[in-house]
Amino acid sequence: MMFGGVFFKQKSTPKYWAIGGLLLAIIANCIELVKQHSFFNIDIKNMLVFNNFNLIFIIVALVCTLLLFLLNGRDIEKVGNNISEYFALIFFVLCGIAIAATFNTLLTLFLGIEILSIPLYILTASDKRNLKSNEAALKYFLMGAFSTGIMLMGIAFLYGGNSVSPSFYIDNINIGAGKLPVMIAIGLVLILIAMAFKVSAVPFHFWAPDVYDGAPTVFTSFMATIVKAGGFIAFIRLFEHAFGTAQPQWQMLVALITAATLLVGNLTAVFQQSVKRMLAYSSIAQAGFMLLSIFAMNEFAKQGIILYAAAYSLATIGIFAILVKMNDYTIDGFNGLAKQQPVLAATITIFLLSLTGVPLTAGFLAKLYMLIGAVKDGHQNWLVILAVLCAAISAYYYFKIIQAIYFKESKAEITHNWDVTPAFKALLIITAALIIVLGLFPTLITDWLYYSRA
Amino acid sequence: MDQNISVTFPHALIFFPLLAGLITFLFKKDAAVKSWALLSSIITLCISLASIVYASNKALSGLAFNYEWLKYIGASFSVSLDGMGRVLTLLTAISFPIIFVATYTNTYKNANIFYGLMLLTQAGLMGVFLASDALLFYFFWELAIIPVYFLCSRWGGEKRIQATFKFFIYTFTGSLLMLVGIIxxxxxxxxxxxxxxxxxxxxxxxxxxxxxxxxxxxxxNWLFWLFFIAFAVKMPVFPFHTWQPDTYEQSPTSVTMVLSGIMVKMGLFGVMRWLLPMFPLAVAKFDNIAIILSITGIVYASLIATKQDDLKRLVAYSSIAHIGLMSATIFATKQIGLEGVMIQMFNHGINIIGLWIVIDLIEKQLGVRKISQLSGVAHKAPILTILLVVIAFANIALPLTNAFVGEFMMFSGLFQFNTWYAVIALLSIILAAVYTLNMVQKVFYGETNALTATLKEITVSQQIALSIVVVAIFLTGIYPQPILNLTKDTVAALVTKFK
Incomplete structure (x- = not known):
């Protein structure tokens, strides 16, 4: 298993080793994807399964992390003294994501989710002298522990409830299309709740704004994007393989959660003054869109979630990267950015347009795939209308930032201490270019899924 | 060889303005930017004219181009140029040079970005009129809005940010509903x-x-409304029109010309290219509602126009009335009416751009555009006044002017559908005469006041721009046949869906 390589980087000199390690992992992944050839053949009793779907996702996650390191490596170093710890913890999380994306049994799923979560609690608290950071970490830890418990209980119910052939393997759970036995149904709902918690779906979202707001911004960037996307991959994989046959029975529940997530996320984001907090709510709103893929669970949804993960992560990481460099997190803080930093202003505009879902950006095609998936499913068309109306609401708050950047004058008293190197700008431009390239040629990513089918 | 040429026309119409716009961003000097923008828009016009001349000799099939874009979901980059597309691309191509010439003396901060965005808008509009793939159409539909959003918000009037934002949210919501319909x-x-x-x-x-x-x-029935709202916002048809006067008033005038001259045609075009042929049954069911909404808009906007003191708002409301008539005629789906709409889409674009140019000239010199503060302009600027009066006559649709032909045919179509609708819609002509002549009388005739006494005659470049407009008005007014010939096949194909 290739991710062994990632582990051992933890004690080395921080940033460059981390970047090197990531590059290695990305190259290894790509080779595996293209050549369909694995490096190690360890007998893992088929507990993890690698196919093109999750390999592509892992590449997306790794590339995004790489970009995060390159963009904000210096800011990670500024958070505290234990620099190498931070990088190591992020690698642990990545390992957790990889396991959660490739799991084939409920146990490995649980393992992946835990490996992913525990380092996050620490990262949230890493700004030790900041009271908000501590509070956020405690909240996150308590709520997280709670959801872990619920998930374990759900797994237990599923295992115990299956009296004929109890199995942890997701393909063997096979709960059938008929009416579910009570035990199985409880297990399903409990697991659904736990997963909804991990991806911050309403009504299990209360931790998200506080944690995203309290954590050091670089780590918020990581949590709100790559980790969340990882949660979704696990979510969709679990529900497709384990509960796919019973889709009609849980679909309504997922539809309601999706609708609530879209509404609450978008409506609350409208009223935020702090951009960081607004992005926290917008990440809930975006999660609502991603939940459409769980709701629909078809070819389009599966392609869409990969594309969505990439588009959303790239854009959000870009915005956070710029946010980290600013002293003032309010929307007014962005006033007149276009004059001071035209490159930052232009790239952040592309990121925001992508989040809004304007054509030519990856965000549009991601939303398009999601909507096609949901319409194709055809059971709940009101949900689709609600989703696009919410997308229109999201245009409102994303464009408020664009307005501040381009059309408002900055106040003299706010001076940003711009710590912006040419390399940083170049990377932002690359990120923005990636978004546009994906917006024109999403087939660069999605075609791989078709090859696996052929 | 023929194959190669046929492939390039629709392509060139989209990509030339796009490239030109991107290049414009790189310029530093304002003068260079202006010359380049003007030059490239004239080249685009030549391409457009060439495509029409070429098309008149060759079969239609030669003008389509198809490239598999997202193969697995069945989307392709396919563009084609039919009769309606030719008229509207010609309008788009002809408008931009006129706008650039007329506003040649205007100075903009960051002129390179301004003209770059203008050319990008042109590319987006061309794409809308040429796309024959729904996803591509949606792409361009949205892409035409984004540069306009930045143009209005950056260079507009005092309340520009709110006005443009309203405009953007309106159209974005409409487009998203249409997207669901497309899916x-x-x-x-x-x-x-x-x-x-x-x-x-x-x-x-x-x-x-x-x-x-x-x-x-x-x-x-469902799909009809999803598409209708998107197009109705764009036109705008009665209950969806509230963004329009504010946006027209607050935008820089050259952008207002694009908005009112060309962009509103996106809505009309959308109805004829997508809505009518796709949902004939729903159109047959809802045609009365759509026509009543349009006619309400005509009367309502005309009445408000008679009360306006601000010249820009007056023209904005007058435009709602004109568009309302076109929209009503489209939903009546009669051969002669639709032919009238085709020609009137072109004419309305030319006329309204002419009106905006005159208003811009007055406002640039005097700094005001209130009817109550202006008077006796004719004494100081006779050439301007002569040209304006012709345009004003076209706005009322007097014979010999281009609008007469179009409106006559449109009313014939509406009469065939329902006499009462036509009679009420005819009110718009009377009201148009009221507010237009009232405006001409108050602003241009009478004694000069302290303000207008300082007015100077317009420059040569402005005379050229306005003269082109006036020549176009008479030319299509006296000899409209070429444009009618262009669109005959498109209309015939459309009407057969409703027999």
């Missing part, structure tokens, strides 16, 4: 097979697949 239609289309017969994708976004999709009455 639903897409899932009803037949599978696509390649030449060898293997399955390429299960559905297709291509226009002809959309036309051939089999839809029940209920499905059509």
């Amino acid at each position: 639903y239609m897409y899932l009803q289309t037949a599978p696509v097979h390649d030449v060898a017969g293997t399955l390429v994708s299960e559905h297709s976004f291509a226009l002809n697949y959309f036309y051939e999709a089999q839809l029940s009455q209920t499905q059509q």
